[in-house]
Amino acid sequence: MSKFLPMLFLIGLFFVMWLVLYAHQRRERQKRALPLREDFLAAQGQPEAACHACGKGELKDEGLGSGRDVRRIVSCAACDTLLYRYERPAEVEAD
């Protein structure tokens, strides 16, 4: 039995790694399939975006590929639910 323990450990390790990778790729696919901001607000029927899972209005904005990506993904800051995506114009400094 003790001979198989290292093997079982490795199989378990690979399985856990696969699960983590799978969850990550699933979330990446979900990000790309998110509704646009206009569609999200229209579906929600409110002028201000809020989380549809927990109702909080505190949202976080992150880049799709990297922090500076113009394709932005907005998710709930409280429960991490993905909400909508939008594309930020290249020059947004003039505000």
Ligand SMILES: [Zn+2]
């Ligand atoms: Zn939420």
